[in-house]
Amino acid sequence: MKISLAIVALALAVPAVSFAQDSTAVEKYPNTFSSGSANVSRFTQESKRFNDWSISAGAGVPLVQSADLTSIKNGNGKNLFGYSAYVSIDKAITHAFGLKLQYDRGETRQGWFNTKNAAPANASLYQQVGARTQYDAISLIGDLNISNLFRRVDNKSPYRWALHGYAGIGTLAYRAYQKDEMGQRLMTEIKPFKLNALFGQAGAGLKYKVNRRLDIEGRLVYVITGDDEFDGGGAQYSDINRREDQISDNFFNATLGVTLKLGKHESHLMWHDPLQEIYYKLDVLANKNQDIEVCKKGDLDNDGVCDDWDRQLDTPAGARVDGAGVALDTDLDGVIDLYDKCVTVPGPVENAGCPTGPVTTGPVTDDTRTLEGIEFDLNSDRILPSNTPILNNAVNYINSSSGTYTVVGATDTRGTDAYNQKLSERRANNVKDYLIKNGVESGKLNSIGKGKKDLKYPECEPATKCPEWKNRANRRVYFEAK
Structure with missing residues (x-):
């Protein structure tokens, strides 16, 4: 047992x-x-x-x-x-x-x-x-x-x-x-x-x-x-x-x-x-901790912005850039500040960014045919906070003028014609609404969209041919006097 x-x-x-x-x-x-x-x-x-x-x-x-x-x-x-x-x-x-x-x-x-x-x-x-x-x-x-x-x-x-x-x-x-x-x-x-x-x-x-x-x-x-x-x-x-x-x-x-x-x-x-x-x-x-490798791709143009997030990889030496590595163009005339001899006054590229005539210091007259505008992010119609000072100056500019103006929207060459046309119209309407809300008489403004048919830099067709700062310049809203 x-x-x-x-x-x-x-x-x-x-x-x-x-x-x-x-x-x-x-x-x-x-x-x-x-x-x-x-x-x-x-x-x-x-x-x-x-x-x-x-x-x-x-x-x-x-x-x-x-x-x-x-x-x-x-x-x-x-x-x-x-x-x-x-x-x-x-x-x-x-x-x-x-x-x-x-x-x-x-x-x-x-x-x-x-x-x-x-x-x-x-x-x-x-x-x-x-x-x-x-x-x-x-x-x-x-x-x-x-x-x-x-x-x-x-x-x-x-x-x-x-x-x-x-x-x-x-x-x-x-x-x-x-x-x-x-x-x-x-x-x-x-x-x-x-x-x-x-x-x-x-x-x-x-x-x-x-x-x-x-x-x-x-x-x-x-x-x-x-x-x-x-x-x-x-x-x-x-x-x-x-x-x-x-x-x-x-x-x-x-x-x-x-x-x-x-x-x-x-x-x-x-x-x-x-x-x-x-x-x-x-x-x-x-x-499982891993050391984060900063600037993995380096900084080829030595502008202080890593190539991982640099939107302009060929910035000229000595040019000041924004946080995205794009060369600054304070007056938005298409000439970066490094080469612009009139940094705060728009002027054509042929004249090193300076006006060809005398600079107007008084009220704007109807003889002024063009007002430079603002740029937009890719696929966006949102007005950036950094552009509000420019638009506020445009309010004063237009109110001091006796003429009327057309707000023109444009895009870069990415995307279809139909998409870019609608995007340019939204950009123009947003800027027009902003100006009216800030004091411009609605009767002085009209808005149109030109899609990708109105390029500031026509050579950027397709977009891969140009540095990003030129494509960004094509994504814009500007003003034309009637």
Whole structure:
């Protein structure tokens, strides 16, 4: 019977141990019931970052406490000490709860003398007999990590002590012997896996973490056999078994054991600080950090703007540029400030950006045929904040004139004719609306769009033939006097 229990325990233990190794691979799968992300980690053997299997073994002393024959000097016996041993396979479900499949074997000694010694004369007459019970048990035990349940895990400080609570049920097989002056005899034998072989146990243990592999534990468990014949008192209604009214012989089992934690990770789940998940993820992110390479493509024209976002890669040496690397043209006359001899006054390219006639300082007359306007971003009709000063000057310019003006919109050569025509009309209308809102009489303004048929730089057909600053100059709105 004892051999068969050991075989059963070993058969249950082997497949459990075979799953004790794990890895850090993470499997992704869509979860429509997740709280937001459909790309989450499945909780499987492959996704673990901690160990959750272990093997425990220990030995101790069982003391029959509640019975007709006891191991404690209390009127039903003297202080007698037996022995016990256990081995278990442990699985941590969470950092605060786990399960144990445990095999126990031991012998309790109870009554008035040790059965290894000679019986006193008239022992049976005064019911001062000795008894011993050899038992084997298999049980499933719940393991509550009380320390992890209530511990504040708010720092990285390691901790080594943990209080555990245990409760479980199982099957108990035993042989109870009784001895008096007439000798020793078998009183009761219970086979395992019978209805009357069920028992329960509950208790507590204090664990100390020696290292990542080994724990030491002191445990005190109270075993409820549910059987009135476990103490060796004989049949239920024998003289000895009528000493006490209880129908269950119960005993304490005090043990000292060790736990070997299995797996390749540094942390075991029962010693796992939940904040370690955050530390782990931070370490993973730290390992993925990459140095940002600034100006990967260099700055070929040496204008101080990296070629990665330089919109004018051939800026002449010495020219001032804006944030996009485009050479500045303050008066928007098509001559960049580097070559413009009249930076603030528009003039033709042939005259180095200066007016061909005298500069008008008074009110504008109808003889002035053209007002330079503003430029736009690619595929955009939005008036840029940097252009509002120019338009505000145009308000004063037009209001001081007695003539009327046409607001002309134009584009560069990218895109179709139909698209560019509509884009140029939107640009012209936006500028016209801005001028009217800022004080120009609506009767003085008209707006038309010329699409890509009115290029300031006709050689930019297609756009790839020209530097970007010329294409930008083609994307414009300007004014014509009628």
